[in-house]
Amino acid sequence: MSVSDEEFFRQRGFGRQIGFGANPSVIVVDLINAFTNENMPLGAPLEKVVEATSEILAAARSHHLPIFYTSVAYEDSDLKDAGLWISKMKGLTTLRLGTAEVEVDRRLGRLVSEAQIIKKYASAFFGTDLITRLNSLRVDTLIITGCTTSGCVRATAVDAIQYGIRPMIVREAVGDRSKAAHEQSLFDLQAKYADVMALAEVIAAIGRCT
Numbered sequence: 001m002s003v004s005d006e007e008f009f010r011q012r013g014f015g016r017q018i019g020f021g022a023n024p025s026v027i028v029v030d031l032i033n034a035f036t037n038e039n040m041p042l043g044a045p046l047e048k049v050v051e052a053t054s055e056i057l058a059a060a061r062s063h064h065l066p067i068f069y070t071s072v073a074y075e076d077s078d079l080k081d082a083g084l085w086i087s088k089m090k091g092l093t094t095l096r097l098g099t100a101e102v103e104v105d106r107r108l109g110r111l112v113s114e115a116q117i118i119k120k121y122a123s124a125f126f127g128t129d130l131i132t133r134l135n136s137l138r139v140d141t142l143i144i145t146g147c148t149t150s151g152c153v154r155a156t157a158v159d160a161i162q163y164g165i166r167p168m169i170v171r172e173a174v175g176d177r178s179k180a181a182h183e184q185s186l187f188d189l190q191a192k193y194a195d196v197m198a199l200a201e202v203i204a205a206i207g208r209c210t
Helices: 003-011 047-062 090-094 130-136 149-162 179-192 199-209
Strands: 024-029 067-072 115-119 141-147 166-175 195-197
Touching (some): 047 067, 047 166, 149 179, 179 195, 195 199
Parallel strands (some): 024 067, 024 141, 067 115
């Protein structure tokens, strides 16, 4: 975005900081093989995103924060559980429950104690028990990493703030197939729905909250 756009929004009172609460949690949105393998229909070059997310996970584990992963997976043979979304994106046909494509990228080193949320649509909250899990843990801040910035990351952040959870987007730990969509989404998220923070800032904040 141009400086003039940033200044215009600032003058109108957009982009104020929400800030961390007292009980953060991490959610890794859709860093599954179908998305991190750029040769797959839904894939993108996300090596740096995986690396940055791994740093967030290391900090979260050292401070015993709850960690969640999401995956999109369909079990109906005719893909009816993908609803109308399947008519929009052909690549969703690769997301079959029980296949390697919907497994969390091994580079993240997911532990058996770290929960996985299986979803059908963009938001990690829609049609899942995520908000119940967060409420039971008294989580008030959701540190969001993953992909895509313009899709499932954005949808999850918007739903988080609507549920009263503080969304924190880690700039280096989210990615997209399109650089333009990525940058526009970060601008819009910071303006209206979330705090977009640098990796180092988030790691420092994790240390202060626990």
